[in-house]
Structure formats: structure tokens, C-alpha cells
Amino acid sequence: MTTLGIDFTTLSVRGGADAVPVTDENDSETAGGCLCAPGTCCGATLVPAHVPQTSSTAAPPPELADGVKLPDNAAFRSLELPVYRFLRPARLLGFPDLAPTVVRLEPPVGAGARAAVPVDAVHPPPFVTPHWPHLVHRVPVLESRLLTAEDAPKRTYHFDLDVTAYPDEIDGVDFRVGGAVGICPPNDPALVQELLERLGVAGDADAPVDCVTEGGRWPTIWGEDRARRLRTTRRELVTWTVDLHGGILAKPLLRLLAEHTADPSERYILSWLCSKQGSARFCALRSAPYPPTLPQLLAAFPSSAPPLADVLALLPPLMPRFYSLSSDPTMTRDNKLRKVEIAVTVHETPEPWRTAPPYVRTGISSGFLERVARTFIARAKAGAAAPPLTVPLFRGLQANPLAKEFRPDGPMLLIGAGVGVAPFRGFVQRRLRNANCKNKVWVLQGCRDSLVDELYAGEWGVDDADIRKVIQSRKGTKKYVQDEVFNQADLVWSVISHPDGKVFVCGSSKGMGEGVEEALKKVAMASTGMSAEEATEFWDEKKRTWQYITETW
Incomplete structure (x- = not known):
């Protein structure tokens, strides 16, 4: 051969x-x-x-x-x-065959052929749709601010989003405490342009083409599995339909x-x-x-320039990202305005192979939302009048474990680190509407340094000092939140022993999530004399009965 x-x-x-x-x-x-x-x-x-x-x-x-x-x-x-x-x-042995051609980019035919059209950089094309019955809506940004210090290891931004005009898609389904909204982000425009140039199609990037597929859901998100012919542009496809970062190798x-x-x-x-x-x-x-990204591979092997259609067929689809609500969405519902709030931590990955700064890349969605936030903040400082900024949002997950298992009464222990504490702010706000939270709700919040990256300091209500303890891993006692879980063994045991008591954990599964689970097992062993196996089974049973709820990533 x-x-x-x-x-x-x-x-x-x-x-x-x-x-x-x-x-x-x-x-x-x-x-x-x-x-x-x-x-x-x-x-x-x-x-x-x-x-x-x-x-x-x-x-x-x-x-x-x-x-x-x-x-x-x-x-x-x-x-x-x-x-x-x-x-x-x-x-060479075991050399694979080429993947079959399942995507074609053809000159537009029939009605609707048009001249070059700039891609919408902030809202996806109509064929990018989430699961039924949702559509992606342009949701205005009412407010955005940086919650951490500018030089924090992980920058986190707060957003107030105007959902006043968001339609009622299903009777009885609404934004809920602990729920999550979906964001359909675009790839970074600079990265899109880089890819188009490396593949030699930048000159035709905005010319209309017919995207013809043999089957599958792409380039939609959760559309029907079928063949398609869609009018679009090369830039639009690269911007909104394929993930240029993850899972490509x-x-x-x-x-x-x-x-x-x-x-x-x-x-x-x-x-x-x-x-x-x-x-x-x-x-x-x-x-x-x-793992190497497509831009890295194309930079490593600069003479490689495969057809864009074949590349698109092999890249993973660009999926929505979900963000937990950081407020009680019912607090701002009136006849004039309704908003939801989210917190977004910017994820950065080093790219030392780059020959010019920046030598890092941000996550697709967190990078997009940071660009929106920086634009909003800059406009606010300059007092500039401009059309409102929007983000592409759909209602998302309102039946996730945090939303389903929140209760307006009963003792609750809320454990989170970093942006994982964001949904717990909504929990506390809802409980404050019904009664004083003191001796009913407790928050263990982990951060590196309270002066640098403590989220929502002073924004937890009148009982802040009584219900919340901040654990710093880089300052003061230099402990992690899982260390404080064991130090608070009596509190943990009193909450989980109550018939209506619940323990919620939210944050990164690696490190914090795993560490908290081990600390909870030690609490059970210290409080009752259980063996390690018995403690594991105890917390597994609490998971099955929805007294111990985790949402980690």
C-alpha cells in the first residue's frame, strides 16, 4: 500500500x-x-x-x-x-484508514444565496438549538463586576442577567434556587481567525456556503439525527459549532x-x-x-492544511456550559424587572508553545464571558452609551440535584470552595425570606486568601457572621475546607442526624470534593465508632436518601 x-x-x-x-x-x-x-x-x-x-x-x-x-x-x-x-x-504497522467524508461545504444553490455576511459574534445561528423545548435567547447584561482581585489566581466575575422577557416554555417550569442556566458560547474570534488562516480559507471565511451533512445532529446541538443542508459561512461554523479546545486528539x-x-x-x-x-x-x-489542541498541532506541522469540511467532521461539537444561579431568582420578580445572577470563574490553560503573548488560553465559555464582563466594566467606567450587551442563554437545568433537594426548612450545612459557594448564596437568601438563618443554616466557604478571592464577602444577609465561616488555604491557619469539616464534627453530625437535615457540597471534585468526602467519613467514624467501610456505606445511604447532595466537576 x-x-x-x-x-x-x-x-x-x-x-x-x-x-x-x-x-x-x-x-x-x-x-x-x-x-x-x-x-x-x-x-x-x-x-x-x-x-x-x-x-x-x-x-x-x-x-x-x-x-x-x-x-x-x-x-x-x-x-x-x-x-x-x-x-x-x-x-509503520496498524496504520488507520481515512475517516469517510460526511460533511461537505458547497457553493450555495437555490433561493437565499447571498453575499458575504459577517458572523454574529455574540449569538449563535438559529440552527444551534439546545434540548427541547428551549431556544437560545439574547439576554441583556444588567451588571457585571469582578468578585476577586484582578491578580487572583482564578478571576471570578458576577453577572446580573435580565430575564424579564424570557418566555414561559413549559407550564410550571421556572428559574429555581440552586438551578443552572445554559450558556452557548462562541470560540474566541482570534482563535477562529488563526484556524481559518492556517487552513488557507480565511479569504472565503464570510462567503456563503451550503453545509451538507450525511446524518447526525451536528451542526445543531440537540437537533434531530438526520441529513441536513444549511446555509451558513465557514466562519460561522468554526465560531459556533465545534470545540477547538477539548477532546480533539x-x-x-x-x-x-x-x-x-x-x-x-x-x-x-x-x-x-x-x-x-x-x-x-x-x-x-x-x-x-x-492534551494538544488543533491550533497547536497545526503550528507543530505547518505544512498540513486539510480541507475545513473534513476537520469539522472530526472535531467534537461545541456544547453549552452550565452555571448555577448565585441568587434566589424569586427575589427580583416583579412587574417591571426580573433577573438571575451567576458567578463565572475564568479557567486558564498554559500554552508555552505560543511565540507571542498571551501564553495561556482561557476556557471557551469563561473566556467569552470575561470578554463580555470587561467590555461592560470598561463602558461603565467611561460612561459610554452603547447598545446593551447580551449573552446567549437558555433556562438550562432547573431539576438538578441542588435545585431539587433545596428545602425552605430543616437544618442545612453548605460546603463549597471557590465558585462552588455561588449557589449557596441563593439558598441563604431564600431561607432569610422565611426566617432567621441563625442555628439553621451553616456555610463553610473555602478560598485561598480572603483579601484576594473570597466570593460575595458581606453579601450573605444579616446573619453573615453567625452562619458562615471562611477557611483560607494560603493565609491565616492555612487550612482547606475539608480540614474544617472534620473540625466541625459535632455540627456535621447534628445536621445529618436530624430527620430533615441535609449536607450540600459544591465545587471541584478533584481535591476539594474528594477531600470533603473523606472528612465526612472520618466524622462518622469519630462520632459513632464506625469502621471505614461502615462510614462509606453510611454516607452512600445518605446520598441515596438525598440527605447528602453533591454537585462537583
Whole structure:
């Protein structure tokens, strides 16, 4: 078989009289195994994490023979491929076929053909729809402010959103305390432009095309599974329908990049990553804390320029993001105005391979909302009159565990760190409408430094000092919220022992969520003499009976 200009059936190791063909048995990259679980990325045997993996940082890269030259750019070096593998180009095994063509971008035909149209940068096209019965609405931003210090490790913004005109989609379904709204974010315009330029279609980005699909839900979110012909533009598709950050490293994508790579060396290296010999390194990249993104791969292999339609078919769809309400939505419902409030923490990922700042990328949704917030704040400072800013929102999840299990009475212990405390502010506001919260509601709030990143300080009502304790991990006693959970063992046990008592936990599952669960088990053991197994079963039973409710991510 000959493809990509390389004969993969006959190519063997070259480099001297002692050259031997590369096979499963003598190729150490294959023998090293895969870092993924069986049946995930390549189906190979799982290798323990402690097994050392070969990296290009182990030794200076030697001169490569037979014309295989390493790309000389920071993005390629950031992949840390074992460059000794390319000293003697080998016969590649297990090379995948190209994915079938299921998306086409065709010149517009019939009625509706139009001239170039700028993409709407703040609201998705009509065919991007969430699950029934919701539609995405333009919701005005009433207020936005930074809740943390500007130099906080994780910046968090507050938003007041005007839902006065939001329609009643289903009788009896409304915004609820503890519920979450959905945001349909766009990709960063700068990243979209970068991708269009690398694929050589920037000049036609705003020209109308017919997007033709063979089946599936894409480019909708939760539309029907069927074939489609939609009038759109290339920029609109890249902006609103595909995720340019997460879950993109897959062998079909690498195979596509290899097929459309002009440089023979780049083509061989991409092919090696697709092959059985490259499985261990492929799995290491895929399971890394920050897997390579499509822009990083295109920067690493600059001669690769696959057709945009084929790239779109292999990228994951751009899904909505959900944000818990940080207020009681019934408090602001009157005949004139209704609003909901959310808090958004900006997620940043380092991109040291970039040749110019910024050397980080933000999350798709949190980055979009930060751009909205910064624009709002700048306008407010300048006193500039401008059309109201909007965000693309739908009602989202109003039957999630936090919303379903909130009760207007009974003792509650609310445990959260970072932005995880946001929905608990709404809990406290609702309880204050009915009675004094003292001796009925307790909040354990974790942060790094109360002067830098304590959220909603002084905004919890008249009983703030009595119901809320802030635990700082970088200042003062330097404890984590899970440490305080064990210190408050008597309180924890009194709440969970009450017939109507509930313990809520919200925040990051890694670290905080896991730590709080372990602390709760220790509380049960210390309070009753349970064994570790009995304590685990105790809290599992409390989960089943909805006395212990977690919402972690």
C-alpha cells in the first residue's frame, strides 16, 4: 500500500548493514504499551503511570538520517516526541484508514444565496438549538463586576442577567434556587481567525456556503439525527459549532492531518503517531493534563492544511456550559424587572508553545464571558452609551440535584470552595425570606486568601457572621475546607442526624470534593465508632436518601 508518498508495506529500518525490519516484538515503543484503558483510544494494555516514558528531553536530538527532519518550531518541541524513533524511518504497522467524508461545504444553490455576511459574534445561528423545548435567547447584561482581585489566581466575575422577557416554555417550569442556566458560547474570534488562516480559507471565511451533512445532529446541538443542508459561512461554523479546545486528539484527526501534509518529514511523524509503533506516545499525549489542541498541532506541522469540511467532521461539537444561579431568582420578580445572577470563574490553560503573548488560553465559555464582563466594566467606567450587551442563554437545568433537594426548612450545612459557594448564596437568601438563618443554616466557604478571592464577602444577609465561616488555604491557619469539616464534627453530625437535615457540597471534585468526602467519613467514624467501610456505606445511604447532595466537576 502506498499513500502519503510513503510505502508502508515495504518500508523497513534503514541505516546500516545491521538494519532490521520493525515489528511488534522488537519495537520498544509498542512494547512499552499504552497509557489508556483497554477499549479507549487504541485498545492496548494499560501501563502503570509510574513506568517511565521516553521523551525528547532525555537527550539532545541527533541528526536525522534519510531526509527525515524535525520541524523547527516551539509547538513541535512541546509535544516531546521520542525523536530517536525517526532516526531510521520504519515500516509503520496498524496504520488507520481515512475517516469517510460526511460533511461537505458547497457553493450555495437555490433561493437565499447571498453575499458575504459577517458572523454574529455574540449569538449563535438559529440552527444551534439546545434540548427541547428551549431556544437560545439574547439576554441583556444588567451588571457585571469582578468578585476577586484582578491578580487572583482564578478571576471570578458576577453577572446580573435580565430575564424579564424570557418566555414561559413549559407550564410550571421556572428559574429555581440552586438551578443552572445554559450558556452557548462562541470560540474566541482570534482563535477562529488563526484556524481559518492556517487552513488557507480565511479569504472565503464570510462567503456563503451550503453545509451538507450525511446524518447526525451536528451542526445543531440537540437537533434531530438526520441529513441536513444549511446555509451558513465557514466562519460561522468554526465560531459556533465545534470545540477547538477539548477532546480533539484522536487518530482519525492525526490521519487526516498526515494525508494533507506537504512536507515528507512532517507527514512521516504524523503517520507514526497514528501507527501502532506510536501508540504509547499517542496515549501519553491524549492523557496528559493539557492534551494538544488543533491550533497547536497545526503550528507543530505547518505544512498540513486539510480541507475545513473534513476537520469539522472530526472535531467534537461545541456544547453549552452550565452555571448555577448565585441568587434566589424569586427575589427580583416583579412587574417591571426580573433577573438571575451567576458567578463565572475564568479557567486558564498554559500554552508555552505560543511565540507571542498571551501564553495561556482561557476556557471557551469563561473566556467569552470575561470578554463580555470587561467590555461592560470598561463602558461603565467611561460612561459610554452603547447598545446593551447580551449573552446567549437558555433556562438550562432547573431539576438538578441542588435545585431539587433545596428545602425552605430543616437544618442545612453548605460546603463549597471557590465558585462552588455561588449557589449557596441563593439558598441563604431564600431561607432569610422565611426566617432567621441563625442555628439553621451553616456555610463553610473555602478560598485561598480572603483579601484576594473570597466570593460575595458581606453579601450573605444579616446573619453573615453567625452562619458562615471562611477557611483560607494560603493565609491565616492555612487550612482547606475539608480540614474544617472534620473540625466541625459535632455540627456535621447534628445536621445529618436530624430527620430533615441535609449536607450540600459544591465545587471541584478533584481535591476539594474528594477531600470533603473523606472528612465526612472520618466524622462518622469519630462520632459513632464506625469502621471505614461502615462510614462509606453510611454516607452512600445518605446520598441515596438525598440527605447528602453533591454537585462537583
